[in-house]
Amino acid sequence: MLNVICGDSMIRIKGLKKDYGKVHALKGIDLTLKGRITAIIGRNGAGKTTLMRILSTQLMPTEGTAEIDGHDVIKDTGWLRKTIVSIPQEASPISVLTPYEQIKLYLIAKGMDARSASERTKRALKVMSMSDAANMPADELSGGMKRKVFVAMALAYNSAITFMDEPTTGLDPISRLEVWSAIKKLNGSVIITTHYMEEAQDLADDVVMVESGKVLEHGSVKDLLSKFNGKIRIESTSRRGAYNVGGLGISYVGVGKADAYLKKGYTARQITLEDLFIVNGVYLES
Ligand SMILES: Nc1ncnc2c1ncn2[C@@H]1O[C@H](COP(=O)(O)OP(=O)(O)OP(=O)(O)O)[C@@H](O)[C@H]1O
Ligand SMILES: [Mg+2]
Numbered sequence: 001m002l003n004v005i006c007g008d009s010m011i012r013i014k015g016l017k018k019d020y021g022k023v024h025a026l027k028g029i030d031l032t033l034k035g036r037i038t039a040i041i042g043r044n045g046a047g048k049t050t051l052m053r054i055l056s057t058q059l060m061p062t063e064g065t066a067e068i069d070g071h072d073v074i075k076d077t078g079w080l081r082k083t084i085v086s087i088p089q090e091a092s093p094i095s096v097l098t099p100y101e102q103i104k105l106y107l108i109a110k111g112m113d114a115r116s117a118s119e120r121t122k123r124a125l126k127v128m129s130m131s132d133a134a135n136m137p138a139d140e141l142s143g144g145m146k147r148k149v150f151v152a153m154a155l156a157y158n159s160a161i162t163f164m165d166e167p168t169t170g171l172d173p174i175s176r177l178e179v180w181s182a183i184k185k186l187n188g189s190v191i192i193t194t195h196y197m198e199e200a201q202d203l204a205d206d207v208v209m210v211e212s213g214k215v216l217e218h219g220s221v222k223d224l225l226s227k228f229n230g231k232i233r234i235e236s237t238s239r240r241g242a243y244n245v246g247g248l249g250i251s252y253v254g255v256g257k258a259d260a261y262l263k264k265g266y267t268a269r270q271i272t273l274e275d276l277f278i279v280n281g282v283y284l285e286s
Contacts, residue, residue, distance in 0.1 A: 009069050009161045009189040010034055011055065016064035018050050018213075025050040027213035028064070033191065035206030035220075037183065040193045041273065042210035043282060048193040049089050049165055051210065055191070056086035056163045068161060082110065085157050087150040089165035089193075093138035099125060099149045100134040103156050110157060117156075124156035127185070128178055144171045151179050160188035167192055168199060197273040209276055216280050225271055232258055233275060234266040245283045252279070 011033040018026040025047050040048045053059035055066055057077045066073045071080050093102045100121055107117035125134045128148050133141060138149065147170060154162045167183070168176045180203055183190055194200050200207050201221050209217035217224055231252040235241065241249030252275070253261060258268055277283050 011066065011068050011161075011189075011191075013055075013066040014064055016051070016054065016066055017062045018047075018054065018059070019062045025213055026054075026061070029210075029213075029215055031208065031215060031218060033189075033206060033208070035204065036189055037204045038189070038191045038206040038208060039200035039204035040191065040208045040210060041195070041197070041200050042193075043277075046210045047213040048210055050213075052086070052163050052165050052191065052193060053088075056084055057081055058086065058088075083159060084161045084163065085154045085159040086163040087154060087165060087167060089169075091147075091150050093141075093146055093149045095139035096137055098135045098137055099130055099141070099145075099152065102138065102149060103153045106153050107156055112157075120156040121152075124152040124182075127155060127182060128152040129175075144175050147171060148175060148179070151182050155182045155185060158187055162186055162188060162190045164190065164192045166194060168194065168196065201273055207273060209273075209280070211280065211282050216282070217276055221273065224273065224276060227279075228252060228271045228275065230255065231271065233269040233271055234258060234261040235269060236264075236266045238265065243278050243283075245278055250278060 013029050013031040016026055016029040029051060040051065042048050050059065054061050055068065055073060057073050057080050060074065068080060068084070073080060093099065103121040103124065104117045107120060108114060125131050128151060130145065130148060130152060133145055138146060141149070147167065151167055154164065168179050171179060180199070183192065183203060205220060207217070207219065207221055207224055208215060231254055233250060234253055235248045235250045237247055239249045241251040243250045262268060
């Protein structure tokens with residue numbers, strides 16, 4: 001079998017830039033990723049997919065380097081493509097193939113023998129609660145089930161490094177939990193992008209926040225949230241705050257001061273990763 005699980009992989013990114021014509025999608029990314037599960041968060045157009053595509057050897061950078069376990073994403077594409085699994089943001093299964101066929105063929109193309117491929121495919125589809133849909137042509141599957149085919153594929157291969165670009169977008173709450181559970185079952189390193197802060201918070205050891213092609217924050221959830229020094233968030237639709245976002249006035253105050261704000265009609269909220277966007281000015285109204 002080709003896939004060898006080697007625990008946590010090390011990804012080193014230096015001075016990575018990507019221009020699409022005049023659009024500077026990545027403006028110089030320097031990062032070392034060592035976590036088992038890393039979540040890349042950031043607004044639409046921040047550069048998350050561009051970064052994922054470069055790391056998974058699908059896109060050439062304009063400048064800079066990136067290597068995974070010492071393998072350069074430009075020079076060692078052969079090794080990397082054999083090893084990694086990458087689920088693109090817009091992936092859709094081939095319409096005439098069933099989930100079973102699609103996954104089994106993928107495993108065989110990666111070098112697995114047909115028997116193991118078949119067994120692993122069935123097991124992964126079962127874990128994703130897709131056994132009933134295993135033999136339906138993909139164009140008869142719902143949008144969420146199509147997404148789940150790719151998660152089952154990643155689970156079946158169980159690579160040392162798996163990239164998943166928004167694996168839970170558009171999924172119902174139970175399917176989302178199944179995907180989380182599948183991600184946790186993967187033995188290797190997993191890099192996901194997500195717009196769901198609770199997903200990043202619950203799932204990832206390491207969080208990278210990207211904005212306008214640059215890394216704004218990087219660290220464990222605990223470290224990132226500890227930047228708020230135990231403060232809480234208070235917000236009000238009718239009052240202005242230190243930050244004004246989408247009609248909400250938001251401030252961060254010590255627990256001792258919270259009561260006074262609550263009496264004035266503010267609502268208190270726990271700090272989450274969303275607050276990193278606010279204090280970094282990413283959501284601010286001009
Ligand atoms: N093929 C392309 N040609 C031109 N511009 C592109 C191309 N792909 C992406 N871009 C631009 O590069 C920037 C980064 O896009 P990217 O898809 O990496 O963002 P993202 O963070 O994944 O966004 P989303 O959350 O919406 O998926 C955006 O300004 C986007 O319009
Ligand atoms: Mg994207």
